[in-house]
Amino acid sequence: MSGFEARIAPDALDPDAAAANFRRRFPTSGGVVTFVGQVRGEAGETRLSLEHYPGYAEREIEKLGRAALRRDAFQAVDFLMDYLKSEAPFWKREFAGGVWRWIEPRAQDRIDKARWKELQPMPGVSENLPFLPVRIAVLTVSDTRTRESDASGDLLQQRIEQGGHTLAARALAPDRIDLVRAQVEAWIADPSVDVVISTGGTGLTGRDVTVEALRPLFEKEIDGFSVLFHKVSFESVGLSTLQSRACAGLTRGTLLILLPGSPGAVKDAWDGILRHQLDSRYRPCNFVELMPRLMET
């Protein structure tokens, strides 16, 4: 249970009485978190004068209170303090060393506030934008996998189709630079393929050559893909993500994405990154909306 009440009073508030009163109002709550601010500095030497905009201040604080109530108690208090400092219409004057001076907002207060995304628009899928299906070719690179044992290829195909996209083609190639490159070059030349996703051959062993086969084709490397892949994959496999050289780039208007061979890594990459970035409704930016412009000169 939670409650919000704001009071701005000209005389001293008794924080202990206020907290006791609050506990009486919510006797079945599991706990109460309180924050009590005090005037810093030597007793008797520092005075603080706080000015507010009556009517407007109460309204702004009500708004903050409603946003804070969507959080649990510890976070709500943290959130309120950061927003009160940077948003509520209060102006502070300090009397120290015999003079009054206005306290200016500090850069740190803005940084503290920026921690809270609450009152800022969230990135994500905007349902009122149109969904545009993307045509994706899947290449499994492996010496040992067959079509029957290709779990990562199956997983990609399933997610592509469930996501409303089109599987443009699917193939299997052994770990050989020439064969991998030839297959992908054929898809790059094919106007009915927008995106190529490969799985396998991004590791560090002598047989792992997908990166050697395809990276030379990149006209532009999308460095952030590696960064985000490792971030997402780190959540699943910890430091082991270091063993992968997953990367992405653009070649003649085709997006090439090189994923590891393990189904877990493919799942992380699709669910954590590609599902969103291949969705034309993802705001503020996604790959799909850029596709018509990739060949601009």
Place this chain on the structure above:
Amino acid sequence: MVRVLFFGRLRESAGAGEKDLRLPDDVATPADLIAWLGAENAALGRALGDPSVKCVADLAIVSAQSSIRGVREIAFMPPVSGG
């Protein structure tokens, strides 16, 4: 009559926290009001014209170019400095 409020350090530039003013007809926006007040008190005009100063008309934040005709209370707020 319009009540104009000045908060924080702006109160000192204005010499008072609030003033009841009869605005001339050609004062239609906060920018006009700032120019009109600045003609009388140049230091106040400069302080109000600072881009960090927000204008609130009848308890809603307004831009410098929005209409303030018919508004009863206009407040000028310097950057807030915390509760």
